[in-house]
Amino acid sequence: MEQLEHTQFVRKIPTDDPDVTIYQFAANGKENILVGWTEVGSKTTTLQIAVEQPVVLIDHRGRRQTVAPQGGWVKVTLRACPQFLRPLPRDFLWRK
16 A cells, blocks of 8 residues: 555544544654545545645545645545545644
């Protein structure tokens, strides 16, 4: 999985929903990467992350989409297949 090459696992991010899985990885000590998905195929959820700069959303097939912040937040819809979000600041904030 090229999105996680040369990265280190940081933590599993706790959520209040047992059907949502989110992991944080660090790349070269300079950027953070989130990977998230839902455990139920038909379920989707929206994750909001505080950023100042656009980030890249990469789907499980490697397709990339730049997501610009709106009011300081980017919104990402998580589905059953993994979604990768990068680069994120070292101490990012998130909410569901």
